[in-house]
Amino acid sequence: MLSAEFSASNDLIQAIDQLLLAGFTNLNHSHQMSLQRVAQVYRDTPFEQAMLSAVTDLSNGVFQPAAFMLLAVARASLQAAQHDQLLQQIRVQLGRPINDQSTSKAVALAATPPLLGSVQHWLTDLAVMGFSRLEPAMINAFTPTLAQLQTNPDYLRTSAILSGWLHELQLQPEQLPLFRWGDLWTRAMLSTLSLNSTPPTQPVSGTLYPLGIEWRQHSTLVSLVVYAVLEADSKASLATISQSAYKVAAIQQDQLWLLFPELSLLFDSLSTAKALVLRDAASLPTGQLLWDAQTASLGAKYDLLDVAERYFGLNPKQSIAQAQLAPQQRHPVHVAEPVVLSNYQLNQTTEACTITTGEHSFMLELGLINGTEIDLAVLESAQRLFGLVRYDAGEWLLRPLATSLKKGKPLFIGLENGKVFKKAPKNNAVGILKERASRLLREKS
Numbered sequence: 001m002l003s004a005e006f007s008a009s010n011d012l013i014q015a016i017d018q019l020l021l022a023g024f025t026n027l028n029h030s031h032q033m034s035l036q037r038v039a040q041v042y043r044d045t046p047f048e049q050a051m052l053s054a055v056t057d058l059s060n061g062v063f064q065p066a067a068f069m070l071l072a073v074a075r076a077s078l079q080a081a082q083h084d085q086l087l088q089q090i091r092v093q094l095g096r097p098i099n100d101q102s103t104s105k106a107v108a109l110a111a112t113p114p115l116l117g118s119v120q121h122w123l124t125d126l127a128v129m130g131f132s133r134l135e136p137a138m139i140n141a142f143t144p145t146l147a148q149l150q151t152n153p154d155y156l157r158t159s160a161i162l163s164g165w166l167h168e169l170q171l172q173p174e175q176l177p178l179f180r181w182g183d184l185w186t187r188a189m190l191s192t193l194s195l196n197s198t199p200p201t202q203p204v205s206g207t208l209y210p211l212g213i214e215w216r217q218h219s220t221l222v223s224l225v226v227y228a229v230l231e232a233d234s235k236a237s238l239a240t241i242s243q244s245a246y247k248v249a250a251i252q253q254d255q256l257w258l259l260f261p262e263l264s265l266l267f268d269s270l271s272t273a274k275a276l277v278l279r280d281a282a283s284l285p286t287g288q289l290l291w292d293a294q295t296a297s298l299g300a301k302y303d304l305l306d307v308a309e310r311y312f313g314l315n316p317k318q319s320i321a322q323a324q325l326a327p328q329q330r331h332p333v334h335v336a337e338p339v340v341l342s343n344y345q346l347n348q349t350t351e352a353c354t355i356t357t358g359e360h361s362f363m364l365e366l367g368l369i370n371g372t373e374i375d376l377a378v379l380e381s382a383q384r385l386f387g388l389v390r391y392d393a394g395e396w397l398l399r400p401l402a403t404s405l406k407k408g409k410p411l412f413i414g415l416e417n418g419k420v421f422k423k424a425p426k427n428n429a430v431g432i433l434k435e436r437a438s439r440l441l442r443e444k445s
Helices: 004-021 029-042 047-060 065-093 115-128 138-139 141-148 151-173 178-191 253-257 263-273 304-312 376-383 417-421 429-444
Strands: 201-220 221-232 235-246 274-283 295-303 337-342 345-348 351-359 361-365 384-392 395-404 409-413
Touching: 004 029, 004 065, 004 178, 029 047, 029 065, 047 263, 065 178, 065 337, 065 384, 065 409, 115 138, 115 151, 138 151, 138 417, 141 151, 151 178, 151 221, 151 235, 151 351, 201 263, 201 304, 221 304, 221 376, 221 409, 235 263, 235 295, 235 337, 253 263, 253 417, 263 274, 263 295, 263 409, 263 417, 304 337, 304 395, 304 409, 304 429, 337 351, 337 361, 337 395
Parallel strands: 361 395
Antiparallel strands: 201 221, 201 274, 221 235, 274 295, 337 384, 345 351, 351 361, 384 395, 395 409
């Protein structure tokens, strides 16, 4: 059961989204009241005067990027508070300690670079016009700016958000995904406040036990996050490795691994159930490892589910350190609590499937496992699974990432497609596109 505060913040987020839908040149009395509610939330806080000034400007038709930036900050801070409430709830439910370890924070830019300034103005124009009244000319006018963003690695976060969203805006769906578009508008605005710089790293040496891979993608970008246990200096911690790459529609599911050739060793580790020995690998305060195959080598055999259950079972045998996200990154979608379930039961209906063990019950994310290595047929015969507990649309969901075959071999999402590392298909789309890009560069030079 979620708190009344959580529901109240949901209501206010929805009210902000209605402002973005209608457009700030078309506000009615109800919209004006919503703006006042936003200002009231920040009374007696350091944001009080700035938020009051921004709300006054927006109510009076004074539309500057700074006012919309504060609106984005207001919406994001509500979601950060929701993230913290959800994380506390699920960790209490699973019998785990609450970790308040702070992480590094983004450093705001002293001045906005012209390219990021163009992004802010375009996002301001979208809000002023309103999502429900956007015209193709306004949407397409941003294409040249996006092309420039994509060539600069400092703006990767901004370009990754906007490349997918621009494609959605151009499609103009009949059923507008308002909450999603509100999120994308908010995160794009916030991404212009700081560069995509890498925080200071620390070298770490130890043994890494990869546990599973979470794939995320839209039409123009694919990302993967590897979840692992790192044992170093007689301590264990949750470690992640994240990689992203731009893609096009011609690159199908079975070729996505070809976008990440540097991860072949990591794939070998998972598929052969051999741990990785790390020597002076770069680690961030958030627990992320900056992958460099030169700092890793295959080590001894390990049992994926035994390692996972030791730290992430419902009654874990050993504690593990888990770093918190920085405040500006906290969002309900980023709640991802690793868990191992054993001796569970599946309860299927025509619309959903619930997985239950003891007093714990979760809905399965069927849309993300159907057609993968870990479908319902596999889960029915498996005894244990490793996955992530996530929150979406008012309920807790379980996203399976790995289990094992009867012979004890690890089975994880991405295993079948990863075979392209051994033998890539002839005339694969990734190879053809790289060859054409290389030819174009040679011709230009």
